[in-house]
Amino acid sequence: MIISLQRVTKVYRMGEVEVHALRGIDLEVEEGEFVAVVGASGSGKSTLMNILGCLDVPTTGRYLLQGIDVADLDDDQLAVVRNRLIGFVFQSFNLIPRATALHNVEMPLIYGGQRRERRDRALAALEVVGLADRAQHLPSELSGGQQQRVAIARALINDPAIVLADEPTGNLDSESSAEIMQVFTELNREGRTVILITHEADIAAYARRVVRMRDGLIVGDERLAVTPGSEERWR
Ligand SMILES: Nc1ncnc2c1ncn2[C@@H]1O[C@H](COP(=O)(O)OP(=O)(O)O)[C@@H](O)[C@H]1O
Numbered sequence: 001m002i003i004s005l006q007r008v009t010k011v012y013r014m015g016e017v018e019v020h021a022l023r024g025i026d027l028e029v030e031e032g033e034f035v036a037v038v039g040a041s042g043s044g045k046s047t048l049m050n051i052l053g054c055l056d057v058p059t060t061g062r063y064l065l066q067g068i069d070v071a072d073l074d075d076d077q078l079a080v081v082r083n084r085l086i087g088f089v090f091q092s093f094n095l096i097p098r099a100t101a102l103h104n105v106e107m108p109l110i111y112g113g114q115r116r117e118r119r120d121r122a123l124a125a126l127e128v129v130g131l132a133d134r135a136q137h138l139p140s141e142l143s144g145g146q147q148q149r150v151a152i153a154r155a156l157i158n159d160p161a162i163v164l165a166d167e168p169t170g171n172l173d174s175e176s177s178a179e180i181m182q183v184f185t186e187l188n189r190e191g192r193t194v195i196l197i198t199h200e201a202d203i204a205a206y207a208r209r210v211v212r213m214r215d216g217l218i219v220g221d222e223r224l225a226v227t228p229g230s231e232e233r234w235r
């Protein structure tokens, strides 16, 4: 079990007002699963993802990551978890505009390793997403889909076991979205645990399991059958 959430709640306090973003989440994810989290805007998807990624902590309840209660980790240990175990992909790419694709991908390595080694690893990550030939391009010189592939390469640079993506295709046309989903499918086929948020059914259909949220609760958890014609991407 790579991820186990037990009765997790999240309450945001804004002055006098309390927002109950998560109201008791139980969720277990095995290593190597490919999970889509779906639900209406405001249902708690991003809050859940931020907790899974150790960017935020539950108000109550427990989060076990690889069997370890993240509440027992200090800030340095949490930073290592975020950097090494988890790769993040966001809707808005979050690339540095003045840095080349290569430099953007290298960024998480900036404090570690030799210059040459960083470069080689960044190039290898760009290769995985099919963009080795765009290494010297600035984000503005790339299409939206290519920018998101750079962001995925950056997320992969430390070879994370878990890839978390919050609406990664939300800013993309359907063709670019399909390319991005093929990249996630491939990462999952290599054994990585992939959890992505989407509100589009055709994006969720790439996953093997769909978790549905409503008003801070999980209201559906469905394993998808392998439909004819789709076995190919799951082999
Ligand atoms: N930092 C925050 N401070 C206060 N309320 C928040 C914050 N983040 C999210 N919320 C609220 O928590 C609820 C769930 O939000 P969110 O997790 O972003 O949902 P989703 O990603 O499904 O759209 C919403 O009511 C939202 O307004």
Ligand SMILES: [Mg+2]
Pocket: 045, 046, 047
């Ligand atoms: Mg959200």
